[in-house]
Amino acid sequence: MSRFPFSINPPLADLRSLYNGFDAPLTALDCGQKCAPHNPSGKPFCCDICQAVPAAYREEWRYLRANTDLWHAWRGDECVSGAKDESIKLQAETPKNMLLLACLGPARCQRSFRALSCRQFPFFPYVTSDYRFLGLAYDWEFEKICWVISNLGMVTEAYRQQFVETHDRLFAFSQEAFDSYYTHSERMREHFASLRRRIPLLHRNGNFYLLSPASERLEKVPVERLPPFGPDKENSR
Numbered sequence: 307m308s309r310f311p312f313s314i315n316p317p318l319a320d321l322r323s324l325y326n327g328f329d330a331p332l333t334a335l336d337c338g339q340k341c342a343p344h345n346p347s348g349k350p351f352c353c354d355i356c357q358a359v360p361a362a363y364r365e366e367w368r369y370l371r372a373n374t375d376l377w378h379a380w381r382g383d384e385c386v387s388g389a390k391d392e393s394i395k396l397q398a399e400t401p402k403n404m405l406l407l408a409c410l411g412p413a414r415c416q417r418s419f420r421a422l423s424c425r426q427f428p429f430f431p432y433v434t435s436d437y438r439f440l441g442l443a444y445d446w447e448f449e450k451i452c453w454v455i456s457n458l459g460m461v462t463e464a465y466r467q468q469f470v471e472t473h474d475r476l477f478a479f480s481q482e483a484f485d486s487y488y489t490h491s492e493r494m495r496e497h498f499a500s501l502r503r504r505i506p507l508l509h510r511n512g513n514f515y516l517l518s519p520a521s522e523r524l525e526k527v528p529v530e531r532l533p534p535f536g537p538d539k540e541n542s543r
């Protein structure tokens with residue numbers, strides 16, 4: 307349920323600069339309006355604490371706590387329908403240098419204080435088995451509910467570019483961050499291999515590819531070849 311099981315720890319002084327350089331809209335339209343009608347709560351899925359719990363590293367939390375009232379440390383009771391067992395599991399899975407957060411909700415979002423985890427959703431930097439940051443892959447747990455994942459062609463060029471630049475900067479000073487994404491990419495390869503599926507990739511060169519999880523061979527494809535999921539799959543029939 308946690309969206310961002312990564313362990314990153316950039317210096318506090320760089321956070322505002324990282325935020326400023328990673329502010330382009332994900333899509334030209336408000337994608338929250340596309341997914342929210344499919345969520346019983348009426349909220350965009352990634353901003354609904356019952357669907358996804360944001361995580362931030364502790365340096366980031368110190369910055370946010372000092373500069374905004376948008377966030378509080380997650381208590382585990384924010385989602386009234388949430389199961390207690392799930393809360394305990396989430397806390398246990400959170401790396402020690404990170405903590406889970408909850409915000410005031412989408413109606414009271416403060417855009418300039420969105421965490422890095424908000425800005426990168428639904429993507430993470432894909433790292434190959436030979437340690438190359440190749441581009442953007444998505445968090446597959448959200449395939450069926452995130453409209454953007456079903457409409458990858460709608461992601462703006464500016465967003466893709468800022469995503470790559472931000473993570474290049476992050477990796478320049480945090481080997482730990484790179485290693486975390488390396489591990490997460492490995493998990494994605496295992497997951498897709500078990501399903502006999504290829505991984506959709508928004509390559510840092512601006513093109514779309516399907517990547518074979520076993521060989522990591524890339525096939526350049528038109529974006530129309532990338533499949534929709536969930537309600538978008540129904541609509542595409």
Ligand code: SF4
Nearest residue numbers: 337341350352452453
């Ligand atoms: S990123 Fe996905 S889940 Fe979040 S608002 Fe957009 S479509 Fe909805």
Ligand code: SF4
Nearest residue numbers: 353409411412415424
């Ligand atoms: S801070 Fe804004 S973008 Fe991030 S989860 Fe909260 S409402 Fe969504």
